[in-house]
Amino acid sequence: MKTAIVGTGYVGLVTGTCFAEMGLNVVCVDIDKNKIDKLKDGIIPIYEPGLEELVKKNYSDGRLSFTTDLASCINDVDIIFSAVGTPPDEDGSADLKYVLDVARTIGKNMTRYVLVVTKSTVPVGTAALVRSTIQKELDKRGLEIEFDVASNPEFLKEGNAVNDFMHPDRVVVGVESEKAKKLLSKLYKPFMINNFRIIFMDVPSAEMTKYAANAMLATRISFMNNIASLCEAVGADINMVRAGIGSDTRIGKSFLYAGCGYGGSCFPKDVKALIKTASEHHVDLEILKAVEKVNAEQKKILFRKLSDYYHGDLAGKTVGVWGLSFKPETDDMREAPSLVLIHSLLQAGCKVKAYDPIAMNEAHRILGNHEAIVFTDDMYDAVLDSDALLLVTEWKQFRLPSWSVMKKLMRTPYILDGRNIYDADELTQMGFVYECIGRAYNR
Numbered sequence: 471m472k473t474a475i476v477g478t479g480y481v482g483l484v485t486g487t488c489f490a491e492m493g494l495n496v497v498c499v500d501i502d503k504n505k506i507d508k509l510k511d512g513i514i515p516i517y518e519p520g521l522e523e524l525v526k527k528n529y530s531d532g533r534l535s536f537t538t539d540l541a542s543c544i545n546d547v548d549i550i551f552s553a554v555g556t557p558p559d560e561d562g563s564a565d566l567k568y569v570l571d572v573a574r575t576i577g578k579n580m581t582r583y584v585l586v587v588t589k590s591t592v593p594v595g596t597a598a599l600v601r602s603t604i605q606k607e608l609d610k611r612g613l614e615i616e617f618d619v620a621s622n623p624e625f626l627k628e629g630n631a632v633n634d635f636m637h638p639d640r641v642v643v644g645v646e647s648e649k650a651k652k653l654l655s656k657l658y659k660p661f662m663i664n665n666f667r668i669i670f671m672d673v674p675s676a677e678m679t680k681y682a683a684n685a686m687l688a689t690r691i692s693f694m695n696n697i698a699s700l701c702e703a704v705g706a707d708i709n710m711v712r713a714g715i716g717s718d719t720r721i722g723k724s725f726l727y728a729g730c731g732y733g734g735s736c737f738p739k740d741v742k743a744l745i746k747t748a749s750e751h752h753v754d755l756e757i758l759k760a761v762e763k764v765n766a767e768q769k770k771i772l773f774r775k776l777s778d779y780y781h782g783d784l785a786g787k788t789v790g791v792w793g794l795s796f797k798p799e800t801d802d803m804r805e806a807p808s809l810v811l812i813h814s815l816l817q818a819g820c821k822v823k824a825y826d827p828i829a830m831n832e833a834h835r836i837l838g839n840h841e842a843i844v845f846t847d848d849m850y851d852a853v854l855d856s857d858a859l860l861l862v863t864e865w866k867q868f869r870l871p872s873w874s875v876m877k878k879l880m881r882t883p884y885i886l887d888g889r890n891i892y893d894a895d896e897l898t899q900m901g902f903v904y905e906c907i908g909r910a911y912n913r
C-alpha cells in the first residue's frame with residue numbers, strides 16, 4: 471500500500487514519518503521547495519522530539535520520500551492524506567484555500583481510484599466540498615473515475631507528536647463507503663496493538679469530533695482558570711481543588727491545570743472557528759464564547775499580579791521571563807501567553823530579560839529587536855538584577871533551579887509562578903515572595 475501526505479507541517483510530517491516507520495511506503499508532498507530540499511537533507515523545519523531521527527532513518531531506508539510535485543504521484547498511491555494548513559480568516563473561520571487546491575490538483579490528474587483523506591482540522595462539510603471540487607475537475611475532463619473522500623482528524627499534541635501518533639487513545643475515521651473503510655482499516659492495522667481503537671463514523675461526525683475535542687479541552691482549562699480566581703478570593707488552593715475533583719473518574723485528571731492561559735496553533739483557532747460555524751447555523755455557542763473571554767483575560771494575569779505587587783509602578787523595573795513557547799517541548803510561539811505578557815511589560819516601561827530553552831530564535835523573530843528586551847543565553851542571566859521572575863512556560867529545566875543562586879542574582883526576590891510548579895513554603899522560608907495562580911497570599 472502506498473500513501474501520499476500533502477503538507478509537511480506538524481501533522482503532515484509526523485503522519486508521513488510514522489506511517490513509514492510502520493513499514494508503509496510514503497511520499498510527503500509540499501509546495502515549498504526549500505522545505506522539501508531540507509527534509510531530503512534530514513533538516514526538519516520544526517522542533518519535535520524524536521522526529522528528526524525517524525525522518526532520517528525512514529528516508530535512508532527508502533520508505534519515506536519527499537517531492538514538490540503532487541500531480542506526479544497521484545496515480546502511484548492508493549490513499550492521499552491532505553494535511554495542509556487551514557489558517558484562520560479575519561472572521562475566525564478556517565481558510566480552505568490550500569485544502570481545495572489539493573482537491574483540484576487531484577481532480578485534474580487522477581486516472582484511477584483514489585481515497586482522499588482530510589487530516590487538517592476543517593469545518594463540518596469540508597469533505598463534501600473536497601468531493602465536489604474533485605468531481606468538478608473530472609467533469610471538465612469528461613471522465614468518470616470512482617473516488618472516495620474521508621475524514622481522519624489528528625489529535626496529536628505538539629512536543630509529544632510522535633508518541634501520540636504511535637500510541638493514540640483512539641483513531642477517528644469518517645467514511646462514506648465500505649471500500650474506504652477497508653482501505654483505512656488496512657492502513658492502521660500495524661497500529662492495532664494493546665488498546666488501540668479505531669472508531670468509524672460518518673464524515674460530518676468525524677469532522678465535528680475534532681473541534682468538539684479541542685473545544686472541550688479548552689473549556690476545562692478556562693473553567694479551571696476561572697475557579698482559580700475564585701480560589702484566590704476565598705482562600706482556597708486550586709492545586710488541592712484539582713486533586714480533589716480530578717480523582718473523580720467522571721472528571722479525570724488531565725487538562726485541569728490552571729495557568730496563564732492556553733495558546734498554540736489549535737485551541738485558539740479551533741474554538742474561534744467552531745463559534746463561527748455555529749453562528750452560521752444560528753446556534754449560539756455561549757459556553758465557548760466565555761471560554762475565549764476567560765482565556766484572553768488569563769493571559770493578562772501575570773502582568774496584573776506583578777503590577778499589583780508594585781502598586782502599578784512598573785516603569786524601570788527589570789523583569790526576568792522564563793519560558794516563551796506556548797508550552798514546553800516546542801519552539802512554537804503561536805498565541806503564546808508570553809507574547810501578551812511581554813507586550814504589556816514593555817508598554818509599562820519594564821526592561822525584559824527573556825529566556826527559553828528552544829524558542830529563542832522564534833521569539834526573537836516575532837518580538838524583533840527592541841532596546842528593552844534582552845534575550846539571554848542562560849536561564850540565570852535572565853534573573854540577574856531583576857525585580858521579579860515570571861515563569862510562563864513550565865520547561866523541565868525550570869523545575870529545580872538553585873534558589874540560593876537565584877536569591878543572590880535577583881535584585882528583588884519576587885517569584886511569580888504562572889504554572890504552579892514551585893513549592894510555596896520552601897520559597898517563602900528562603901525569603902522569596904512567592905505568588906502563583908489560584909491561591910491566596912499574605913503579602
Ligand code: UDX
Nearest residue numbers: 624625626627628725726727729732733734736796797
Ligand atoms: C492540542 C490538543 O491537545 C491536540 O489533541 C490537538 O491535536 C491540537 O491541539 P497542542 O496545541 O499541541 O494540542 O497543545 P496541548 O498540550 O493540548 O496544550 C494546549 C494549551 O493548553 C497549552 O497552552 C497548555 O499550556 C495549555 N494547558 C494544557 C493548560 O493551560 N492547562 C492544562 O491542564 C493543559
